Amino acid sequence: MALVTFTELGFYCAQADLYIDPLRKVNKALVTHAHSDHARPGMQHYLCHTDSENILRLRLGQRISVQTLAYSETISMNGVEVTLFPAGHVPGSAQVRLSYRGEVWVISGDYKTVGDGLTPAFESVRCHHFVTESTFALPIFQWREQQSVYDEINAWWRENAAAGLPSVLLGYSLGKAQRILHHLDRSVGAVVCHGAIAAANLALAQSGFDFGPWEDGTAGLSALQDRGVSLGGSLVVCPPNALRSSWSAPLGDYQLANCSGWMAVSKMGQWGGVDRGFVMSDHADWPQLLEAVQASGAEHVHVTHGFSEVLARYLRESMGLDADVVEQALFERSDA
Numbered sequence: 001m002a003l004v005t006f007t008e009l010g011f012y013c014a015q016a017d018l019y020i021d022p023l024r025k026v027n028k029a030l031v032t033h034a035h036s037d038h039a040r041p042g043m044q045h046y047l048c049h050t051d052s053e054n055i056l057r058l059r060l061g062q063r064i065s066v067q068t069l070a071y072s073e074t075i076s077m078n079g080v081e082v083t084l085f086p087a088g089h090v091p092g093s094a095q096v097r098l099s100y101r102g103e104v105w106v107i108s109g110d111y112k113t114v115g116d117g118l119t120p121a122f123e124s125v126r127c128h129h130f131v132t133e134s135t136f137a138l139p140i141f142q143w144r145e146q147q148s149v150y151d152e153i154n155a156w157w158r159e160n161a162a163a164g165l166p167s168v169l170l171g172y173s174l175g176k177a178q179r180i181l182h183h184l185d186r187s188v189g190a191v192v193c194h195g196a197i198a199a200a201n202l203a204l205a206q207s208g209f210d211f212g213p214w215e216d217g218t219a220g221l222s223a224l225q226d227r228g229v230s231l232g233g234s235l236v237v238c239p240p241n242a243l244r245s246s247w248s249a250p251l252g253d254y255q256l257a258n259c260s261g262w263m264a265v266s267k268m269g270q271w272g273g274v275d276r277g278f279v280m281s282d283h284a285d286w287p288q289l290l291e292a293v294q295a296s297g298a299e300h301v302h303v304t305h306g307f308s309e310v311l312a313r314y315l316r317e318s319m320g321l322d323a324d325v326v327e328q329a330l331f332e333r334s335d336a
């Protein structure tokens with residue numbers, strides 16, 4: 001039997017009795033990162049990278065049982081060597097290497113191979129079987145050089161601030177938000193974070209991550225105004241649902257932008273109900289996916305989590321690999 005099998009509960013290594021990012025309650029769950037489509041509640045025991053622990057507890061409960069591993073540290077589980085390597089997706093994200101009697105699998109979770117200046121950079125790991133995501137596995141997805149996107153965001157903010165308007169940026173509270181914070185030009189104005197993002201920031205700060213100064217909007221935006229923070233020229237980072245609540249009321253008129261890989265396929269000027277779209281993703285684009293597969297040296301590639309059919313067919317027909325699709329029907333997107 002293969003070292004890893006694909007079960008209704010997710011990827012399973014029977015020899016180690018270990019599930020990777022399982023969909024439902026199991027005894028031992030190795031969680032590649034803390035996004036909700038990978039880290040689910042209710043597991044007896046969690047195993048994750050050291051930098052994921054605080055976020056995992058924040059999201060799943062302080063009392064969960066968690067064992068942590070550093071990158072490149074190996075533990076043995078019933079003879080199976082288990083090692084985590086950086087996936088470059090979000091802080092604390094990891095690829096899992098499983099090795100047993102000469103057979104090596106790498107389950108990469110979500111990843112990007114281009115550095116974001118914050119998350120430890122993706123490391124390619126040689127293996128026989130490589131499990132890859134495929135969120136943006138279409139040739140039309142090719143990210144631009146990231147600094148130019150950060151420059152665009154800062155220019156947009158500066159323009160709005162000059163007009164006395166707050167700039168609101170939508171971003172997922174783990175990963176995207178911190179990456180944005182890390183690259184903002186603080187000379188323009190105050191940076192304000194919604195409570196959900198503030199909580200993630202504080203958990204990551206405990207692990208030593210630093211994204212520059214920001215104001216904590218947990219107690220509300222008027223509380224910040226009372227403390228002398230000017231919302232007029234500020235940049236506010238929040239998850240999309242914050243705008244449907246009274247939290248955003250003190251902002252009055254504002255400019256709204258979204259940071260997502262999906263902005264690449266939005267028509268110019270029609271960014272799905274926002275004023276501005278910035279193409280920024282924590283997932284690999286098409287060239288990065290191909291590069292990662294090639295660098296793994298794997299002959300067998302298992303594609304999941306996105307445009308799986310497209311990528312698997314390309315790997316078979318153009319790269320001569322043994323590639324198949326692993327559909328985990330219950331995968332829900334939470335992070336693009």
Ligand SMILES: [Zn+2]
Binds near residue numbers: 035089110
């Ligand atoms: Zn993710």
Ligand SMILES: [Zn+2]
Binds near residue numbers: 110334335
């Ligand atoms: Zn994911």
